Each structure stands twice: as C-alpha cells, then as structure tokens.
Amino acid sequence: MTIDEQFNAIKRGTLEIVPEAALKEKLKKAQDEGRPLKIKLGLDPTAPHIHLGLAVVLRKMRQFQDFGHEVIIIIGDFTASIGDPSGKSITRPQLTEEEIKINAKTYYDQCCMILDPDKTKVVFNGQWLGELMFADVIRIVSKITVARILERDDFATRLAEGRPISMHELLYPICQAYDSVFLESDVEVGGTDQKFNILMGRDLQTHYGQAEQVGLFMPILTGLDGVQKMSKSLNNYVGITEPPKDMFGKLMSISDEMMPTYFELCTDVPMDEVESIRKELADGKLHPMDIKKRLAREIVAIYHSVEAANEAQAEFERVFSHHEIPEDMPELKLSAEDIQDGKLWIIKLLTMAGMTPSNSEARRLVQQGGVTIDGEKISDPSANIEVKDGQVIKAGKLKFARIRL
C-alpha cells in the first residue's frame, strides 16, 4: 500500500486529523526509517465494558497496527483518581486501586478482540505521573496558562453556570498531555470529546522540544436512543462481548437515519458501497429493514462469526417477525414450597423469575397488559396461575422465561 492509500484508509470515519499533512509525513518517515509510529490511546478505567462507541476508536487503532505501527494503551490509573471531567457536569467518584486493576485487565482482554495483541503495549500512567515530585508538577504546570485551560468548553460552561470545578480537574488535561510527552507519542486517537486534551499534548510536547503528536478525532457514536452518545450509564449501548442475539436485536432498534453512520464507523463495508446504500435508501429503492439486518449481521460477524450472525438473524425473525417464542430463554425452577394447590400468584411469579425488580413493578406490568403466559394475556394482578412445566411467561416485549417444575 502506498502512503496515500494508507492515509485514505485511516481517514475513513475520522472527523478531523490535526494536522493532516503531518500525519502523511509521519507515515512516510516511518516507512523510510523502518520505525513504527507510536499510536497512543488513553483509557479511563472506570467502565470495563467496551461498546461499539469505543470500538470505533479501537478499530482505528487496529488499522494503524495493520500498517505496522505500535499501539500504546494507557490505562489512566493515576488520572482515574482525578476523574476526567470530559463531557461530565459532575465530578466523578474516585476508584480504589483494586477496582482499577480489575477494570484494566478486563479492558485489555476486550481490547484484544479488536487489536492485535502482539502490537499492543499496555502501560499505567501512574508509573510516571505517580513518581513526580511537587516541584516537577509546578514546572510542568507553569508552561500552561489559566486562560488556556479555561478555553476548554466544559470548564468555561461550568464556570459560567456557577457549577463547581475543582483544582485537580484543571490538572487533568495537563496530566494527559504529559503522558504524550513521556511516551513521545506520534499520534493520539480519541473521540471529539478528547480534542482539548489531545491538543494540549501537542502544546506540551513543543515545550519539551518534541515533535508534536497528530490528533486524530473520531466522531462520538450516537447510542441506540438516537440522541445521546453511546454509553454504558445511559444504557443505550451495544457491548462487544454481548451474545450475538442481543447484539442483533439491539442494532435492529436503531433509527433508519443512523444506519449509514453505523456502516461507516462500525463495519468494514467499503465506503463506496456505504454511499450507494445511503443513496438507495433515500430513493426508496431499498427497504430499510433489509439494510438494517445487513448492518446487524456485519457487526455481529466482526465480534462473533458469520454463522452466529445468521443464526441471530433467524432468531430475530422467529421472535419478532413471526411472533414465535425464542429458541432458548432463561428457565425458572420452581420448588414444591413455592406452589400452593398447583397455583402461584402471578406477581410472585414475575418477581421470582427476575423479570421485574419488585412486586409493585410486576403489578403495574400486569395491569398494563404487558404479561402473557403461553400467549394468554394476564391482566388481573391478583390472579393465581396454575403452573405447569414448560409454560412460557412473557413480560413486556423482550423478556421471556420458561417454567420448570
């Protein structure tokens, strides 16, 4: 592959490369000198389940690896004790050392589903940030002005709205920037929410006489709700370790408008094909549902297999298109003492099956007509159900359970 071809492949899906010319030069220089570029990614070890949003960034890193470069993942164990204020309006809770270790391990395992483990180095920024003396910190911090830090939108907004900003939060971007200095990174990849931090790395590297890293910004993937960014806490995510069936189902629930974006950022479908899909969707030549199934299959195949993707689709069609019951579902084992005269209160049944978190919730669900047993609607919250082995309870659209005696 020529440098231009590499560059264009890398450019796919990116929102911005700062600056583009520098990336091309670095790629060329690396090739000429036979020296891999250091591609840096900082991970905040708070949420140990990687979802498609983060996968967008990781997949970009993987591309660099395929071109022979080295990925360095920084587990921000030190910075996690600060809590990155990026896009957050509140200060994050602090993690214990133990939690960070466990999360980092989980992160690494999951990253390897996307990255090439042989070209991936994992480091903890506590290794160097934790070693700094206060005098060192002062020296680093003195290179950055308050005005420069306050340029950051998040800080500016909070300041203007009278919400609190702690001193240690102001130090966060500088810590991240110092990571780049310490590692002498060539490229830092991140979501657009990382823009300030990554550009700060460029600033600081200059102060240390280093070549500035290139900032490569990926869009923030919108979550399943179609509004907010994909995140675990908003429960609008697809985890890369989720079973094929769940992945498929979740992906089918995205809105039509998001499909092209998902194709671009989450699959390897060539861009000209994505473009033609976009066009044909707009012209009404393609049925959105068929394309969405294709999208779901493509993504499931990346994290599982083509066969698993096909099975997931078959299951989806069985349950939702033909309204049949799923092939397998959780089972609820009932013992003799749970049952009186062969009967069990519907509310108890739902809560025991873990389908509702409380009896009150179960009561509501029944009253709203969301519960069926073997296809028969139960709408009386005081109903006693004659339980039989193999009965299927359905609560809401998605939850099924089979009774076992």
Place this chain on the structure above:
RNA sequence: GGGGGGAUGCCCGAGUGGUUAAAGGGGGCAGACUGUAAAUCUGUUAGCAAUGCUUACACAGGUUCAAAUCCUGUUCCCCCCA
C-alpha cells in the same frame, strides 16, 4: 476573614405549616400503531398479598395535633467583597 444564596424523586424543577407519594418537563417502562424501527397517541413511573400500611424533600436533633415547609447544629455547593 466578611456578606448573601442554595441542597426536593432516575435527571431537571415547582412547592415556604395541614386534600403532598409531592405540580410540570425530560428520561425509563408498558399498551396502541409498526419494521422489536423512528415519529405519534395513551397509561404508568418508592416499597408492601394493598380500598390500607411503611419509607421518602442533604444529614442529626427540636418546635407543633400536624413539617419538604419553622428553629438549632452539621456536611457540601454557588455568588459577591477582601
């Protein structure tokens, strides 16, 4: 160091002694409609075998027949002056 303002349910936010499990909005959930879409409409959104009971308006006490609402102390936050 001085002065002022604030903390309400998942989130935002109204409420300044008694029909307040707490208006309104957002989000979630369910139902209708569908393509499990999206949009829209309707209902619902503390717990409890339940025409009632228990818990709940930062935390701990107090006043009162009655407190989110009044008083005292504590914690946290914001603004202004220095």
